[in-house]
Structure formats: structure tokens, C-alpha cells
Amino acid sequence: MKIFQNFSLRKHNTFGFDVSCKHYAEVENENEIEQLLSRQEFINSPKLIIGGGSNILFTKDFDGLIINQTSSKIIISSEDEKYAYVSAEAGVIWHELVLFCINNNLGGIENLSLIPGKVGAAPIQNIGAYGQELCNVFFSLSAIHLDDLSGAKFDINECEFGYRDSIFKRKLKNKFVITEVTLRLHKNPKLITSYGTIEAELSKQKKDTLTIKDVSDVICNIRMNKLPDPKIIGNAGSFFKNPEITNEKFELLKSMYKDLPGYKVSNHFMKIPAGWMIEKCGFKGKRFGNVGVHEKQALVIVNYGDGKPEEVLQLKNKIIGEVIAKFDIELHEEVNII
Ligand SMILES: Cc1cc2nc3c(=O)[nH]c(=O)nc-3n(C[C@H](O)[C@H](O)[C@H](O)COP(=O)(O)OP(=O)(O)OC[C@H]3O[C@@H](n4cnc5c(N)ncnc54)[C@H](O)[C@@H]3O)c2cc1C
Numbered sequence: 001m002k003i004f005q006n007f008s009l010r011k012h013n014t015f016g017f018d019v020s021c022k023h024y025a026e027v028e029n030e031n032e033i034e035q036l037l038s039r040q041e042f043i044n045s046p047k048l049i050i051g052g053g054s055n056i057l058f059t060k061d062f063d064g065l066i067i068n069q070t071s072s073k074i075i076i077s078s079e080d081e082k083y084a085y086v087s088a089e090a091g092v093i094w095h096e097l098v099l100f101c102i103n104n105n106l107g108g109i110e111n112l113s114l115i116p117g118k119v120g121a122a123p124i125q126n127i128g129a130y131g132q133e134l135c136n137v138f139f140s141l142s143a144i145h146l147d148d149l150s151g152a153k154f155d156i157n158e159c160e161f162g163y164r165d166s167i168f169k170r171k172l173k174n175k176f177v178i179t180e181v182t183l184r185l186h187k188n189p190k191l192i193t194s195y196g197t198i199e200a201e202l203s204k205q206k207k208d209t210l211t212i213k214d215v216s217d218v219i220c221n222i223r224m225n226k227l228p229d230p231k232i233i234g235n236a237g238s239f240f241k242n243p244e245i246t247n248e249k250f251e252l253l254k255s256m257y258k259d260l261p262g263y264k265v266s267n268h269f270m271k272i273p274a275g276w277m278i279e280k281c282g283f284k285g286k287r288f289g290n291v292g293v294h295e296k297q298a299l300v301i302v303n304y305g306d307g308k309p310e311e312v313l314q315l316k317n318k319i320i321g322e323v324i325a326k327f328d329i330e331l332h333e334e335v336n337i338i
Contacts, residue, residue, distance in 0.1 A: 001025060001032040012068070013053035014116060014230035014237075015303050015312070021048075021062040028070050028091075030179050034149050036067065047146055048338065049177045051090070051118030055125060055236055057337045059309045067177060069120060074100045077182060085139055087182040090120025094127075102213050107189020108137035110212040111198075113219045116230065116237070120178040124168045125334065126161040130219050131195030135161035139184040143176035152176065163271075164241050164334050191215050197222065226296050234303030235294065239316060240274040240331040253327065274323075274331050275299035281322040288315050313337075 007024035010016060023042070027033050036042065046064030050056065071089035074097055078085045084106050088097045098113050111132035115122075123141055127134050138161070141154050160167040168176065189212045193199045201218040202210055228235050245253075250270040254260050257280070262270040278284065278298040285295035290307035292315070294300040301312055320331050 001027050013056050013058055016234035017058055017309050019058040019061050021066045023065040025067050026070050033144055033177060037149055051121040052116050054116035055335055057312060057335050083184045084187055085182055085184055087180055088119045090179050092119040094119055094122055101185055102216055106185035107212045108185040110216040111192050113216040114223045119181050123159055123166055125164045126166050131192045137183045137185055139182045141178050142180040143178045145176055228294050228302055235300050236335045238299040238334050239301045240299060241334045242271050242274050243329050244269045244271050277323050277327050278319055281326055283319055291315055
């Protein structure tokens with residue numbers, strides 16, 4: 001276990017903001033987490049678990065203990081005729097788990113290729129991309145309660161997953177450290193290719209048989225072309241969630257904006273892309289001081305290098321205000337604001 005005092009988080013948040021925390025601990029396993037949390041000095045201090053810091057906006061220094069896990073084991077814990085159950089420790093880089101599954105021809109998370117961050121954070125917002133969400137392959141997770149150090153296991157129902165949402169963003173926010181995640185993956189993968197341009201890109205390859213690796217490669221290419229690389233330009237991916245609106249509201253907007261995109265989510269609700277509305281409000285590619293809205297993806301707020309967290313807060317509030325004024329729809333943040 002390594003513990004640091006007054007530690008800079010600049011390299012631990014993908015916005016690249018130079019905030020710091022009072023204590024920062026790197027822990028390798030559950031024993032170390034228990035030892036750390038039992039220390040008298042940390043019993044009453046505020047605590048935050050982080051992984052890659054790719055879904056966090058730190059608005060100020062954190063006056064407490066930040067815990068990051070460096071555990072790295074991935075195993076196939078069991079299998080039956082149809083499924084393999086893959087368990088990965090929380091410190092595993094998410095894309096490494098994707099590659100492990102692809103190499104073992106286990107289907108289900110290839111569409112989630114290249115999402116930054118670590119495995120432990122994946123259930124928090126039920127990560128999703130290109131027509132797939134974690135909850136569709138999730139089996140269970142192990143966690144430790146931050147107060148009484150009791151161990152717990154959560155199955156899919158207990159996680160209460162929703163769109164970029166889980167119980168860990170609501171009732172159990174900051175209550176548990178997730179230590180391991182188990183996924184149920186298909187031994188005979190069915191490819192999910194209907195989303196966006198995946199199918200068009202795959203057909204360019206003119207292959208008779210497509211594999212999960214082909215799908216992953218296409219998605220990696222699309223992502224690398226469309227999304228800013230946090231190593232080059234600070235960002236935390238989509239800043240806002242895509243709002244769900246009633247069918248009536250959708251029809252009303254459609255009569256005003258013929259090009260309004262929408263996806264049915266239930267008999268009564270449609271989801272519309274927040275990025276489309278932000279673009280219609282004229283934000284796409286616009287710079288405000290040291291921060292701005294990405295030129296290729298209006299959902300992404302970027303830090304050009306010398307930005308400050310307050311500038312991101314001001315910009316996100318400006319966006320929310322203008323979207324309400326134009327569409328009468330309130331956007332909600334996907335990023336965790338600390
Ligand atoms: C360029 C870019 C593209 C992205 N694309 C996508 C995308 O397509 N789909 C998508 O869903 N997300 C996307 N994201 C967001 C982000 O990558 C995911 O939310 C990811 O799961 C965050 O992982 P992390 O380890 O960085 O978590 P962090 O940002 O470190 O933490 C996120 C939240 O989880 C909590 N947390 C982290 N680890 C644990 C743990 N072990 N136990 C308990 N709580 C924990 C933190 O306290 C925090 O509240 C993108 C981000 C970027 C920068």
C-alpha cells in the first residue's frame with residue numbers, strides 16, 4: 001500500500017485539473033483496503049474512490065482520503081454451455097478486460113471498447129456505448145462498506161441499473177468500494193451492429209464472417225476519430241446525459257425542428273441526443289476562455305490546457321440555461337461533480 005499526503009490529482013482526472021487531496025492511497029487488494037480504512041486517522045475523514053478519473057470534475061481540493069485500486073487480476077471464474085463468467089478486479093483497466101474477452105472469443109463487451117477508466121467504476125454509471133450497456137452482461141459485484149468494512153455482493157437487481165445510472169449514484173452513493181465485477185459473456189457471440197455507422201464500416205471490410213474483434217476494431221476507429229483523447233485535450237467524455245421526453249413533447253419539437261433525431265425508449269418516452277440540442281444552440285466548437293465545447297462532439301466539454309474547474313461549471317450552466325430557453329428541456333450532468 002502506498003499513501004501520499006497533499007497529493008496532486010492532475011494525472012488522476014482526465015480534465016487535467018491541478019486539484020489536490022489531503023491523503024491519497026493506492027491499494028492492491030481487499031486486505032489493504034481494510035487495513036487502510038481501519039486506521040484511526042482516516043475513520044472520520046471524507047473518502048472518495050477513484051479509478052481513472054475519467055468521469056469526474058473536481059471543482060476544488062479534496063479535504064480527505066482518495067483511494068485508488070491497483071488490483072489487476074482477470075479470470076474466467078466459471079462456465080456452462082452458453083456462458084463464461086469473467087471476474088475482473090476493480091483496478092483492471094476497462095479496455096484490458098475488453099481485450100481479454102475478445103482474445104477468449106467471449107462476446108458482450110466489444111461494443112464498449114476503449115471506454116476510459118477502470119473496471120470498478122463501470123457499474124457506477126452502467127457504462128454504455130454503441131448499442132450496448134454493462135447491465136446487459138453484468139452478473140454480480142463484490143464491495144466493501146466504507147464505514148463498517150463489511151463485505152457485500154450485489155446481483156443485477158440489487159444494482160438498480162438505469163441509463164447511466166445505478167444505486168451507487170443514488171441511495172448508496174460513496175458508501176461502498178467496489179472491488180470486483182463479474183460479467184456473464186456469450187461463448188457464441190451475437191454481434192450488435194445496428195447502432196450508428198458500425199454496420200456501414202463493417203461492410204467496407206468485405207468479409208464473409210465477422211468477429212467480435214472486427215466490431216471492436218471498427219468502434220475503436222470511430223471513437224478515435226470522434227472523441228478527443230484526454231492525453232491531448234482534457235475532457236471527461238459526455239458531460240450530459242441524453243434526456244428522455246414524452247411522445248407529445250417529441251412531436252411538438254419535431255413540428256418545429258424537422259431534423260430532430262429521437263429513439264424510442266418505451267411506449268411513452270423518446271430519448272433525444274443532448275449533443276444535437278447543444279449544437280442547435282450554437283455551442284459546438286466554441287471556445288470560452290480556456291475551456292470550450294468540442295468541435296466534433298457537442299456533448300463533450302474540453303479543457304484547452306489552462307482551464308479552471310470554475311470555467312467548466314460556468315460553461316455547463318450556460319449550456320443548461322440556453323437549452324432550457326430554446327427547447328424547454330433540462331439537461332442533467334453525466335459527469336460526477338465533486
Ligand atoms: C474520452 C472519453 C470517452 C468516454 N466514453 C464513454 C462512453 O462511451 N460510455 C460511458 O458510459 N462512459 C464514457 N466515458 C466516461 C468514463 O470513461 C466512464 O464513466 C468510466 O467508467 C469511468 O471510469 P473511471 O475509472 O475513470 O472512474 P472515475 O472517473 O475515477 O470515477 C467515476 C465515479 O465512480 C466512482 N468509483 C470509481 N471507482 C469506484 C470503485 N471501485 N468503487 C466505488 N466507486 C467507484 C467514483 O467515486 C466516481 O463517482 C468517457 C470518458 C472519456 C474521458
